[in-house]
Amino acid sequence: MSGAALSIDLESYWHAELLRTRVDRAKMADRVEEATRPLLDLLARRDVRATFFTVGEVIESHPDLIRDIVAAGHELACHTYTHRPLWELDEAAFEEEIVRFNALVARVTPGVQPRGFRAPTFSLSPATAWALDVLARRGYAYDSSVFPMKTPLYGVPGAPLRPYRPASNLVEEDPAAPLLEWPMTVWRIGPVTVPVCGGFYLRVLPMPLILHGLKQAAKSGPMVIYLHPWELDPGTPRLPLSAQDRFITYHNVGDPMRRRLERLLDAFDFQPMGAMSRQWMMDGGDR
Template sequence: MNTNTLNAMTVDVEDFFHVSAFESVISPDNWQQFKPRVDINTRRLLDLFASHNVKSTFFVLGWVAERYPDLIKEIHQQGHEIASHGYAHQRATKQTPEVFKQDVLRSLNHLEDLLGEKILGYRAPSFSIGYTNEWAFEILAELGFKYSSSTYPVKHDLYGTPDWPRFAYQRKEGITEIPIPTHRVLGRQTPIGGGGYFRLYPYALTKFLVKSYLKKEQQPYSFYFHPWEIDENQPKVAGASAKSNFRHYINLDKTYGKLDKLLDDFSWDTMRNVYNITVD
């Protein structure tokens, strides 16, 4: 290990046809046309985590949990944290408060009924809580969530709150927000939280940036990715833009190997443990 700092490993449990990059060509009404691959990919991740003795937080999409309850139970039984990713992977910025509440509540109720315990964490699809919908935090607090990881303090065409806090903080609504980490370079914030950036950057660069972040900021680092990102054999989605195709398919064949190194080079645990989130 290169550092003893305990960092948060997180997985957004969704399938390749759920992603925001393809929302212009795939609607939820068409999801049933695709053969899901999330079960087998997530189980590969469970085996990888077990080989490194790493526990993670799995932000589970309600749509997945309803169809693969045994998978969610297995994740939980292996000692990982289950949190909510909402139900239908619709960006919160495109929802009314009532639609958002019902989407989150459907996922929350199903997960709590399935596992028989309180769900503490939530992550919005595509980090879609920001300037226009801070009301979402009030709803999350009302529903009993203790923390959220739904903001990314960078500039991006789908999300971003570049002038919001970069580290975990308590919001006035009574919920802890844990932003995706960034590294400040020449006064600008560079994305280092995972996902497509992890696939795009050479691993040596990712390792350097994470180590620099830990040394400079003296804050835990949190990492996110998706089960489909280790699946180089997933089908190609027709009709998507060149940008969307690049974002989604870049270096899928390299992700698993990079993850293996990342798990070995740093210390990891769940969001709940790293940020000391308690029920009350």
């Protein structure tokens, strides 16, 4: 099975890890509508359905947007309630977030049951793998939080590069594990691992390298691409940051990123991750 899942982490620009504790939310607009509506229009024009890993706070403040996303045929999935990374939570606090999130979705979009989860800032690691037990207890079928290489902030080096059922060390497979894991797509070439899966890397790496890397990665299985609506929004506020944080947060935000997304939509056929998970299991991909 090949194919590609398009995943959107639906949050405000102020949920990003470098800004999360620095923005006075009472004084700033969240720009969620401005950033997300044009993306929905683009996906409708291209007849592409995606998975929206959504922060509960965004569902709370934009219920009509969420209903429009579901009505357009996209998949609603969970990106926690408050976008705190797992390393700031314990098992009980995380379970409270998930219970609150599920109850909110039941109120705003009755009949929709979220089945997929992504941890903020890819904060799933062996130290926070209790999150997978909570998700299984609360009705989730798949997770997409493993970044299979080391980065300064996150990453699970040595993790499989294709969908798998993770043991609690996240590196080994456990056929009895309740959740299916969709790691972010990287391109491995000899000793070098290139993250070609989206977000900051999609904004910064040369586009021909990304397209070539994805085509190579696609040969061995399904792929996962991710991005944030605020990365496509020319109006994302530019806040005063250090030179390095400014580069990480704002490089190619706005029209350049939208053009890069359009080139990915030209090159690959995307589907929601939930549909791909069902297909993966039907094909016996995890046997």
